Amino acid sequence: MKVVLASEMARIESLAYKDGVSDEKYMQNAGYGIFQILDQLIKEKKLPNKITIIAGKGNNAGDGYVVAKHLLEKGFDIKIFQLFSIDEASNLLKKQYDNFIKANGKVIFVKNIEDLENFLESDHEKNTFILDAILGTGFKGILTGFLLDVVNKINEKSNELNLKVISIDIPSGLNGNTGKVESAALKSDTTIYLGLAKLGFFVNDGPNYIGNLIYVDFGLDEKYKTLAKAKLEYMDETNLKKLLPKIDKKRHKYEAGFVIGIAGSEGMYGAAKLSSLAALRSGSGIVKMITQKEMSSSFYELVNLVIDFENFDEILALISKADSVFIGPGLGRDEKTEDFLFKILPKINKKTVLDADSLFHLSNNLKMILPKDSVLTPHKNEMKKLLKIENPIEDEKLIEKTRKFSEEKNVIIVLKGYPTIIFHPKKDPVSILGGDPGLATAGTGDVLTGMIASFASQKLDLYDASILAVNLHFKAAELAAFDKTSYSLIASDVIDFLPNAFKKIL
Numbered sequence: 053m054k055v056v057l058a059s060e061m062a063r064i065e066s067l068a069y070k071d072g073v074s075d076e077k078y079m080q081n082a083g084y085g086i087f088q089i090l091d092q093l094i095k096e097k098k099l100p101n102k103i104t105i106i107a108g109k110g111n112n113a114g115d116g117y118v119v120a121k122h123l124l125e126k127g128f129d130i131k132i133f134q135l136f137s138i139d140e141a142s143n144l145l146k147k148q149y150d151n152f153i154k155a156n157g158k159v160i161f162v163k164n165i166e167d168l169e170n171f172l173e174s175d176h177e178k179n180t181f182i183l184d185a186i187l188g189t190g191f192k193g194i195l196t197g198f199l200l201d202v203v204n205k206i207n208e209k210s211n212e213l214n215l216k217v218i219s220i221d222i223p224s225g226l227n228g229n230t231g232k233v234e235s236a237a238l239k240s241d242t243t244i245y246l247g248l249a250k251l252g253f254f255v256n257d258g259p260n261y262i263g264n265l266i267y268v269d270f271g272l273d274e275k276y277k278t279l280a281k282a283k284l285e286y287m288d289e290t291n292l293k294k295l296l297p298k299i300d301k302k303r304h305k306y307e308a309g310f311v312i313g314i315a316g317s318e319g320m321y322g323a324a325k326l327s328s329l330a331a332l333r334s335g336s337g338i339v340k341m342i343t344q345k346e347m348s349s350s351f352y353e354l355v356n357l358v359i360d361f362e363n364f365d366e367i368l369a370l371i372s373k374a375d376s377v378f379i380g381p382g383l384g385r386d387e388k389t390e391d392f393l394f395k396i397l398p399k400i401n402k403k404t405v406l407d408a409d410s411l412f413h414l415s416n417n418l419k420m421i422l423p424k425d426s427v428l429t430p431h432k433n434e435m436k437k438l439l440k441i442e443n444p445i446e447d448e449k450l451i452e453k454t455r456k457f458s459e460e461k462n463v464i465i466v467l468k469g470y471p472t473i474i475f476h477p478k479k480d481p482v483s484i485l486g487g488d489p490g491l492a493t494a495g496t497g498d499v500l501t502g503m504i505a506s507f508a509s510q511k512l513d514l515y516d517a518s519i520l521a522v523n524l525h526f527k528a529a530e531l532a533a534f535d536k537t538s539y540s541l542i543a544s545d546v547i548d549f550l551p552n553a554f555k556k557i558l
Contacts, residue, residue: 053286055282055283056281056282057229067279068276075144076147077271079114085246099216099218103181105133106135106185108185108199113134114144114145115185115246117132120152121155124156130157132157134149134162172215181218182216185220186202191225191226199224203236207239217238219262221246222245226261226262231448233261237257239260247277248280249286254485267288285479285483286483292524297511308335309375309511310373313342315328315341320384323382323408324498326381327381327499328502331509333551338355340357357370374402374509375403376505378406383409389409397422403517404426404427406428412437427464429466430466430468454475454481458475464476474515486526487525487526487529488532490539490540493541505517524553525546531549531556
């Protein structure tokens, strides 16, 4: 799915209106779609069965009133807290307000912040959740005054009283173009977005506010979506089962996927072990790790080959028999290693994953010729070093520069973080949400490296291998954190929970 600027979404909607499409029809479609999602979440007991809608004065609030009418007709207990006089409302909102009142809906006009605070404190015992219909994607700038107080109070009480917050299209206060929060924005548990995802969800402050993303089709014709200028693509519900490598019952270990790793150095062999074990746990039949000195206390299944980096031809001969290669975790940052990489990388003709110390050496010497089929897996700071960026940079600019780097170097880039963004030299970047904050710990990137190399060894191209690996990495982390908490999550836990992640997909 395309990810666009909020302003671009407004542009393509205006094209539809010029062609005679009814904006009220879109509002009715959006409201009904949101209602269906909420109804399902309530049935699944993921949300309480009482709803409090906080409404502003624009069309985002109009969507909220349409939702409210459907919920009311279904028999749900619903209240709308209207923050502004209806005299100030958009014409579409006024119409939906009238429809709701005619259906015997209850609207409470909020005169001051104390009214809202008293309600939130009194009604939380009655099992409610908050539907945010205050501000839409047209909002830009800084929240001040009454609206700032409202947003801060909802955030405070939702945290204190454990109230769920669901936002229509975008959390109120978040800039849909830049992802910046200038003063405050609602911290949503879920954002039900309309039509196309907005860039602001994925950059700068956005990921900290949107919660889970759920898509609603409000009826915008595909021809208008085709006209939209994409900044990214968003991978929502991917059929990962289709991406899984096929298993042949007659295969032997080399046919199941042969991975060569060049990683590890004195004091840093743990990174090599994590990558290797992750590759095996992801389905590869055999992993051979090339190190200059023997690894101590290696796990049983790993084949450790001790070869000095000066024995160039021997290493290339081994690589020629493999299906994929990963290079870098714990490799070391000395001059000998950099000279080795400079010489060997151009001669590798296998699918290659470059991470960690190999990226450090590449950033020192961008004249290195990379294998023709390569994926780089930097986090943001490593990417900034590759781009020679020393000053702070906004996420959207980093995305554009990384995209250009991918095209110029003709490599795939997995830009690690939340979200993780995958760049292909001939495709729009793809953003993937998921995982757990506990992934911010040493070694989890090494695990991802091994997973990508593993799927590449099992006959997936590097792009599909990267997509599958990132999604499975996230799923394993989520399962591990559920069991161990985000505080206690470590890299080896992600490997331990990979079997459970595979089971979820299968």
